[in-house]
């Protein structure tokens with residue numbers, strides 16, 4: 001090894017030791033702690049709208065592949081909104097068109113913006129940081145209209161009952177349809193349950209509950225002929241998973 005190379009290597013190791021030494025010193029002498037992830041704890045793990053005053057709202061916005069939660073925020077004109085933005089997965093951007101709000105959603109952090117909506121109208125929310133296959137479809141909306149009030153929060157049961165909302169929530173409907181209107185990106189979910197599926201390796205399987213479970217949780221396991229594997233999804237709580245299975249069963253019987 002050349003002498004200069006050696007010097008550089010030694011310098012790099014020495015610098016590293018100084019940095020780690022500094023960290024250790026700060027940890028012991030000053031009680032400095034490396035910040036932990038704040039975005040997987042309440043309240044920043046869930047999209048929520050809170051009313052603080054008559055026209056004073058707090059919106060905890062969660063960006064995830066590939067949706068904003070809450071997707072629509074409907075408020076009356078004159079609303080002052082304190083916006084907290086976090087991400088459940090990768091880096092996203094968030095711009096509220098027609099306002100000055102332009103934030104990054106960075107894993108582990110919460111970003112803050114304040115905005116007052118004086119005018120009625122719709123203010124689209126777009127993701128402006130490339131975040132994967134459906135980045136271009138990642139959008140939401142602020143809707144400002146006279147007389148809008150905060151709807152009461154939806155209970156978990158009601159939430160699960162809404163078949164379409166459920167598939168919407170897990171971004172299934174970005175590729176799949178519930179009415180067989182489009183099968184270009186992915187097979188429709190209508191009539192799927194109980195049908196035989198041909199896979200890329202030529203084998204066929206029955207689309208029963210076990211198959212659908214694999215298809216959602218382990219998309220690479222069976223890939224249906226003519227389609228790309230589904231992207232890995234979010235963790236789905238068992239109750240919602242069961243509700244999705246019920247919905248698929250019903251949709252299967254529709255044909």
Ligand code: CUA
Pocket residue numbers: 063064065066091092093127128129130131132135136138
């Ligand atoms: Cu999220 Cu692009």
